[in-house]
Amino acid sequence: MDAAMDTYDVIVLGAGPVGENLADRAHAAGLSAVVVESELVGGECSYWACMPSKALLRPVIARADARRTPGLREAVAGPLDAPAVLAHRDAFASHWKDEGQARWLDSVGIDLVRGHGRLDGPRRVTVTTPDGQRRTLTARHAVAVCTGSRAALPDLPGLADAKPWTSREATSAAAVPGRLAVVGGGVVAVEMATAWRALGSAVTLLVRGDGLLPRMEPFAGRLVADALTEAGADLRFGTSVTEVRRADPAGPVTLTLADGATVEADEVLFATGRAPRTDDLGLESVGLTPGTWLEVDDTCQVPGVPGGWLYAVGDSNHRALLTHQGKYQARIAGAVIAARAQGLPLLETDPWGAHVATADRAGAPQVVFTDPEVAAVGLTAAEAERAGHRVRVIDHDLSQVAGASLYVDGYRGQARLIVDEDRGHVIGATFTGPAVGELLHSATLAVVAEIPIERLWHAVPAYPTVSEVWLRLLESYRR
Incomplete structure (x- = not known):
C-alpha cells in the first residue's frame, strides 16, 4: 500500500546537474517541482566524472606545462605527490557526500525524495525509499527523465x-x-x-x-x-x-x-562506451521499451506518449553525452514545460531560442583534458563530407604561432577549421595542443552563430596569444 501521495507540477527523475537545472528553471517560472534521486544529489558529474577526473588531471597538466617552461622545469623534475593529488580529487568530489547539493535544492524551494523512482502509468511515479517504503508522486504537467547513462561493459568470459x-x-x-x-x-x-x-x-x-x-x-x-x-x-x-x-x-x-x-x-x-539508465524506470507502463535511449524532439519531449507529458533530457536522449549540453537541454526543457503549463505559446522564432534545443548536435563543444588537450566543436572533415557539405579544410601548425611558442618550449599542436563553402561559415573546428581548451568558445560562437567567414577576419586576436592561430587560419583561407 502506498505510504503517501503527493502532487507536483513537475517530477524530475535524477538529481544530477541536468535534473537540478530543469527543476530550477521550472520552479523559477512558478511551478512546483520535486526531484527523485537514488544515489547522490549532484549525479555522475559531481562524484564520478567531470569534477573528480579533472581534479586528477589538473596537476598532471600543470606539471607537464611547467616541465616545458624555462626556469621552472628543474623545480618540478620529481614525481607528483600522489596522496596530495588524490586528496585534492576527494575534496572536489565532496568526499562523496551530497549534503551541500541537497541543501541547495532546499534553499531554492525544490523538494527532494530519496529512493528509486519508476514510472507507473501516465504522470505517475512510484518511489521505493531507502527504508523500503513506497511513495507515490503525481505530476500535473510533466515528468522528466534525467537519469543519465552508465558505463557499458562487453559480454566477456570472466569479466x-x-x-x-x-x-x-x-x-x-x-x-x-x-x-x-x-x-x-x-x-x-x-x-x-x-x-x-x-x-x-x-x-x-x-x-x-x-x-x-x-x-x-x-x-x-x-x-x-x-x-x-x-x-x-x-x-x-x-x-x-x-x-x-x-x-x-x-x-x-x-x-x-x-x-x-x-x-x-x-x-x-x-x-x-555508455548505456542509458532507463532499464528499470517503468517505461513499459507508458508503452516504451526499457533500457533504450529515449528519442525526443527539439523541446526534449518524448513523442508518441499521449498527453505530451514525458520529457527526456541529457544523456538519456543520446543527443550529446556531455554535461554542459545536458544542462543546456535542461534549461530549454524547463522553460518549455513552464510555458506549456501556463498555456503560453512556444517562441520558436525567439532569437534567444528559449524553447528549442538547436545546438546540442553540430554545435556541441568538447574538451579532452589530456596532454596535449583536444578541443573540438561541430563537424569533422569526414563528417561534413558524409553529410554532403562542400567544404574547405584549413590546417595550421600551432607551433608556428608566436603565443604558442611563448606558452611552452617545444609546443606541438595543430588547428583545423572546416568551412562550408556554400554557406560561407565555419561548421567545424578542432584544436590540439597545450591550453587549447581556452580556444574553444570562440570556435563555438563561430559555428553556432554561423558568423560569416569574412566577418571573422575583423575579429582580431590579441598578440601574443595562442588565439592568434585564428588569424593564421583565416590568412590561409584567403589565399
Whole structure:
C-alpha cells in the first residue's frame, strides 16, 4: 500500500546537474517541482566524472606545462605527490557526500525524495525509499527523465568476476595501482590513461581500432598517442580482449587477447562506451521499451506518449553525452514545460531560442583534458563530407604561432577549421595542443552563430596569444 501521495507540477527523475537545472528553471517560472534521486544529489558529474577526473588531471597538466617552461622545469623534475593529488580529487568530489547539493535544492524551494523512482502509468511515479517504503508522486504537467547513462561493459568470459574498473572506479580509486590496463580508445580511456600514468601506474592501453579518439579529427588522436607513448604508456592498436580472469580477488587480473597473448595488471579499466539508465524506470507502463535511449524532439519531449507529458533530457536522449549540453537541454526543457503549463505559446522564432534545443548536435563543444588537450566543436572533415557539405579544410601548425611558442618550449599542436563553402561559415573546428581548451568558445560562437567567414577576419586576436592561430587560419583561407 502506498505510504503517501503527493502532487507536483513537475517530477524530475535524477538529481544530477541536468535534473537540478530543469527543476530550477521550472520552479523559477512558478511551478512546483520535486526531484527523485537514488544515489547522490549532484549525479555522475559531481562524484564520478567531470569534477573528480579533472581534479586528477589538473596537476598532471600543470606539471607537464611547467616541465616545458624555462626556469621552472628543474623545480618540478620529481614525481607528483600522489596522496596530495588524490586528496585534492576527494575534496572536489565532496568526499562523496551530497549534503551541500541537497541543501541547495532546499534553499531554492525544490523538494527532494530519496529512493528509486519508476514510472507507473501516465504522470505517475512510484518511489521505493531507502527504508523500503513506497511513495507515490503525481505530476500535473510533466515528468522528466534525467537519469543519465552508465558505463557499458562487453559480454566477456570472466569479466564480472574480475571486478573491472569502470569510469566510476577510475575516478574514485583510493590508491595508485602498480599496473593498469585500459581497454578502449575514447575520451575516458585517454584521460584516465594520462592521469594514472602520471601518478605512477604502468599503463597498457588496449585499443580495438587503429587510433585514439576515433570520433575526432585523426591528428588529435595521433598527437595524444604520441604523448602517451613518450610518457611511458604501452599502446597497442588493433587489439581485442577475449577473456578476463582474476583468480584471487586481491590478486592481479589477466587479460587474454585475440592473438592469444596475455596482459597482466593490478587493475583493468573498461572504457568501452555508455548505456542509458532507463532499464528499470517503468517505461513499459507508458508503452516504451526499457533500457533504450529515449528519442525526443527539439523541446526534449518524448513523442508518441499521449498527453505530451514525458520529457527526456541529457544523456538519456543520446543527443550529446556531455554535461554542459545536458544542462543546456535542461534549461530549454524547463522553460518549455513552464510555458506549456501556463498555456503560453512556444517562441520558436525567439532569437534567444528559449524553447528549442538547436545546438546540442553540430554545435556541441568538447574538451579532452589530456596532454596535449583536444578541443573540438561541430563537424569533422569526414563528417561534413558524409553529410554532403562542400567544404574547405584549413590546417595550421600551432607551433608556428608566436603565443604558442611563448606558452611552452617545444609546443606541438595543430588547428583545423572546416568551412562550408556554400554557406560561407565555419561548421567545424578542432584544436590540439597545450591550453587549447581556452580556444574553444570562440570556435563555438563561430559555428553556432554561423558568423560569416569574412566577418571573422575583423575579429582580431590579441598578440601574443595562442588565439592568434585564428588569424593564421583565416590568412590561409584567403589565399
